[in-house]
Amino acid sequence: DTAVSQTPKYLVTQMGNDKSIKCEQNLGHDTMYWYKQDSKKFLKIMFSYNNKELIINETVPNRFSPKSPDKAHLNLHINSLELGDSAVYFCASSQGTSGRNEQYFGPGTRLTVT
Amino acid sequence: GQNIDQPTEMTATEGAIVQINCTYQTSGFNGLFWYQQHAGEAPTFLSYNVLDGLEEKGRFSSFLSRSKGYSYLLLKELQMKDSASYLCAVRRSGTYKYIFGTGTRLKVLA
Numbered sequence: 001d002t003a004v005s006q007t008p009k010y011l012v013t014q015m016g017n018d019k020s021i022k023c024e025q026n027l028g029h030d031t032m033y034w035y036k037q038d039s040k041k042f043l044k045i046m047f048s049y050n051n052k053e054l055i056i057n058e059t060v061p062n063r064f065s066p067k068s069p070d071k072a073h074l075n076l077h078i079n080s081l082e083l084g085d086s087a088v089y090f091c092a093s094s095q096g097t098s099g100r101n102e103q104y105f106g107p108g109t110r111l112t113v114t
Numbered sequence: 115g116q117n118i119d120q121p122t123e124m125t126a127t128e129g130a131i132v133q134i135n136c137t138y139q140t141s142g143f144n145g146l147f148w149y150q151q152h153a154g155e156a157p158t159f160l161s162y163n164v165l166d167g168l169e170e171k172g173r174f175s176s177f178l179s180r181s182k183g184y185s186y187l188l189l190k191e192l193q194m195k196d197s198a199s200y201l202c203a204v205r206r207s208g209t210y211k212y213i214f215g216t217g218t219r220l221k222v223l224a
Contacts, residue, residue: 004156031210033210033212035214041151041199041216041217041219042216042217043157043201043214043217044214045211045213045214048210048211050210055209056209056211090156090157100145100162102147102159102162103147103157103159103212104159105157105158106156107155107156108155108156
């Protein structure tokens with residue numbers, strides 16, 4: 001069974017469109033994250049939810065809106081897509097804040113905006 | 115502020131030992147993680163250090179010095195499959211936030 005899954009794996013769309021990426025984890029974790037990995041492979045945190053509550057909201061354009069319907073799901077909606085949004089978006093989950101509590105990453109969604 | 119530095123690329127030979135360094139400056143520290151990321155795949159967890167010293171796990175070891183803001187990942191008996199990017203990440207204390215370095219791309223040559 002896949003621990004952290006994302007859909008879609010690939011997303012090609014035009015500028016100005018609105019799109020969503022979905023993430024689900026079956027690990028029973030209480031915290032989920034969205035990361036953006038650019039062409040230089042730099043992994044940058046965008047958002048994080050703990051028990052459905054938004055706890056990290058980095059400097060991200062408000063065109064990006066996360067939503068966590070429950071602890072196992074975290075979705076990312078992007079409005080008015082721009083060329084610079086092209087990247088790989090990774091979802092991750094972890095349990096708690098102390099101790100090892102490493103993050104488990106989903107397979108990524110490669111977004112290409114044309 | 116917060117900053118994590120790693121070398122961009124390293125090359126080593128199959129069977130050799132390689133050390134990947136990571137230096138960090140963060141406001142608050144609550145653990146350092148190493149992840150491996152093969153091209154086109156997701157990062158996967160390798161190691162965790164929160165106290166000073168060496169943590170060994172098979173062919174991989176990770177070292178931490180909190181006073182120096184320094185860590186390294188040591189890979190022994192390199193195999194071709196170890197060719198990947200290695201990401202250093204620091205968790206800030208009191209938060210759920212992980213700050214990632216830009217990663218070190220390791221090429222293992224036959």
